[in-house]
Amino acid sequence: MDETWIYQFDPEPKSASMQWKRPSSPPPKKAMVTQSSAKVMLSCFWDCDGIIMTDYMEKGKTVTGEYYSGLLKRLRSELARRRREKFRSGVLILYDNAPAHRARQTVETAERCGFEILPHPPYSPDLAPSDFCLFPN
Known part of the structure; x- marks a missing residue:
């Protein structure tokens, strides 16, 4: 499980910006795409077979024990539906x-959900697969 901030913007696909031009003409000028200021927290749960569940936090909310407990309950139902054998x-x-x-909650x-929480040593590097595979840039 890992959380990350993602920006809300839709980049233009390459096919939408293609233009016909002569070989001798200069390349077309293109406006620079900038990220919007709106961003949202993405919580992602995965295993070796892929993503199990994602959750986008509402704007203005924070991650609390209550919020995270709700995610764990949803994860349990998703696991029962998608990865029953595991x-x-x-x-x-x-x-x-x-x-x-x-948090205690x-x-x-x-x-209660039957999950075992593995210990994560303090000050150890957080090298989650989502940092490399899901969001390469």
């Missing part, structure tokens, strides 16, 4: 030491 053999969860992840919800 759900039966036990689920290990690895995430960083953010306060919402260590979150830990109790994880235990």
Whole structure:
């Protein structure tokens, strides 16, 4: 599991910006695409087979123990629906030491859902696959 900020903008596809031109003519001028100031927090749960569940946080909200407990409950139902065979053999969860992840409400919800939380040493590098595979730039 990992959280990341993503920007809300739609880049123009390459096919939409194609133009006919002569070989001797200069390349067409193109306006620079800039990211909008609006951004949203994406929470992503995945396993070795791919993404299980994503959640986009509403603007103006923060990640709390209550919010994260709700995500864990949704994750349990998604696992039962999508990865039933893995759900039966036990689920290990690895995430960083953010306060919402260590909150008592979150830990109790994880235990009720049958999840085992793997320890994440403090000050260790957070090298989540989503940092490299999902969002390469």
